[in-house]
Amino acid sequence: MESGAIYVKEYLVRISQLAAATEVPVATIKYYLREGLLHDGRLTSPTQARYDETHVRRLRLIRALVGGAGLSISAVRELLDGVDSPPESGHDLLGVAHHALAKPVAQATDTSAVDAMLERWGWGTDGCDDVGKAAVAEALEGVRSAGFDLPEGVLETYAAAMHEVADAEIAGVPTDSAESAVRYVVLGTVLVEPLLLALRRLAQQSASYQRFGPRPLG
Amino acid sequence: MESGAIYVKEYLVRISQLAAATEVPVATIKYYLREGLLHDGRLTSPTQARYDETHVRRLRLIRALVGGAGLSISAVRELLDGVDSPPESGHDLLGVAHHALAKPVAQATDTSAVDAMLERWGWGTDGCDDVGKAAVAEALEGVRSAGFDLPEGVLETYAAAMHEVADAEIAGVPTDSAESAVRYVVLGTVLVEPLLLALRRLAQQSASYQRFGPRPLG
Numbered sequence: 011m012e013s014g015a016i017y018v019k020e021y022l023v024r025i026s027q028l029a030a031a032t033e034v035p036v037a038t039i040k041y042y043l044r045e046g047l048l049h050d051g052r053l054t055s056p057t058q059a060r061y062d063e064t065h066v067r068r069l070r071l072i073r074a075l076v077g078g079a080g081l082s083i084s085a086v087r088e089l090l091d092g093v094d095s096p097p098e099s100g101h102d103l104l105g106v107a108h109h110a111l112a113k114p115v116a117q118a119t120d121t122s123a124v125d126a127m128l129e130r131w132g133w134g135t136d137g138c139d140d141v142g143k144a145a146v147a148e149a150l151e152g153v154r155s156a157g158f159d160l161p162e163g164v165l166e167t168y169a170a171a172m173h174e175v176a177d178a179e180i181a182g183v184p185t186d187s188a189e190s191a192v193r194y195v196v197l198g199t200v201l202v203e204p205l206l207l208a209l210r211r212l213a214q215q216s217a218s219y220q221r222f223g224p225r226p227l228g
Numbered sequence: 229m230e231s232g233a234i235y236v237k238e239y240l241v242r243i244s245q246l247a248a249a250t251e252v253p254v255a256t257i258k259y260y261l262r263e264g265l266l267h268d269g270r271l272t273s274p275t276q277a278r279y280d281e282t283h284v285r286r287l288r289l290i291r292a293l294v295g296g297a298g299l300s301i302s303a304v305r306e307l308l309d310g311v312d313s314p315p316e317s318g319h320d321l322l323g324v325a326h327h328a329l330a331k332p333v334a335q336a337t338d339t340s341a342v343d344a345m346l347e348r349w350g351w352g353t354d355g356c357d358d359v360g361k362a363a364v365a366e367a368l369e370g371v372r373s374a375g376f377d378l379p380e381g382v383l384e385t386y387a388a389a390m391h392e393v394a395d396a397e398i399a400g401v402p403t404d405s406a407e408s409a410v411r412y413v414v415l416g417t418v419l420v421e422p423l424l425l426a427l428r429r430l431a432q433q434s435a436s437y438q439r440f441g442p443r444p445l446g
Contacts, residue, residue, distance in 0.1 A: 074374030100440030137437020142430040149423035156292030158415040161400030171389035176431035180439050182379030197376040205367035211326055212360045213394035219355020221398050222318030
């Protein structure tokens with residue numbers, strides 16, 4: 011007769027096997043354990059612990075956040091706390107992800123121009139937090155202080171394109187569990203940024219070639 | 229009678245005044261002069277040079293690229309070389325900007341999947357360079373290796389949104405001079421990236437609030 015206990019026991023692996031399965035060095039795994047990013051294994055003797063599939067999944071997630079997205083250990087800790095203790099509201103999931111990823115912005119950033127834009131675009135302001143609005147205000151200020159004028163209507167094109175993107179992303183949030191929803195929101199926010207920027211550059215090349223071709227400038 | 233010569237002579241300023249006008253420290257200006265990013269002033273005595281409006285404009289551009297966009301001195305040099313000696317073809321302008329901004333990508337990146345996507349999206353491959361295609365391929369690989377599956381159709385939404393963005397941007401390229409075209413393309417590529425990402429996050433907040441509201445997760 012197969013019991014759950016026997017199954018679990020058979021599955022448990024040593025830290026060296028966990029390292030081999032995830033391609034994360036043993037020393038790095040021990041560091042994540044010390045930092046509390048990875049949960050402890052099950053003690054099989056006073057000096058030996060063993061690990062299971064939950065450790066493999068967690069290590070892959072940490073590696074994606076640290077390596078792929080280049081986040082700091084403290085940002086990863088904040089994100090993982092959100093995964094471990096998901097907020098009750100679906101909307102607050104996004105807040106956890108955005109807060110951990112946000113660059114520090116000046117407290118005194120004036121966001122009234124952004125509020126006016128949100129109203130004009132029909133986005134509503136109830137769901138938008140101050141950090142998000144300040145980030146848009148600072149990005150706009152960065153463009154302007156360089157003496158760069160966005161051509162007429164281009165900001166509206168940016169807003170419309172980003173709202174299409176966000177609508178598709180939010181429609182895809184899994185609803186089977188809070189953990190998978192957080193995972194989706196966190197990874198989708200971080201990992202997709204380089205993809206969007208790379209697609210924009212390629213789209214610029216395509217549009218530029220269609221407009222200018224290989225002809226000399228007029 | 230006002231002559232051009234007198235006007236120019238009156239305009240010329242000392243390096244300390246140039247520093248005050250641009251808020252760039254004298255030592256930094258001297259560094260840019262040594263590095264050849266800023267052109268020399270006009271010698272008014274064997275040991276003294278004076279500067280004019282062209283130096284002010286150039287310093288503001290350098291500051292935007294180094295400070296605002298966080299580029300390295302060597303990337304700024306490459307961009308400024310493009311501004312100073314614009315390529316003959318309008319399309320090659322974009323190449324100058326993208327080349328200077330591109331992160332190094334693995335030479336061996338397989339871009340055949342990206343070629344297939346470009347064909348499916350009708351972007352054409354003639355105008356798209358290998359570095360741009362490799363960047364998209366690597367970004368997609370980064371998403372996948374983290375175990376994150378883009379929901380069905382979301383990649384197509386990204387591509388369509390970025391093509392709308394690029395179409396509007398390329399339509400706005402000024403055609404009065406090669407210098408202003410290069411300036412537009414370079415600054416537009418670099419400075420707009422943080423704006424797009426900040427708009428995406430705010431759009432996610434708006435879309436998430438509309439979908440989930442403050443209700444608990446289902």
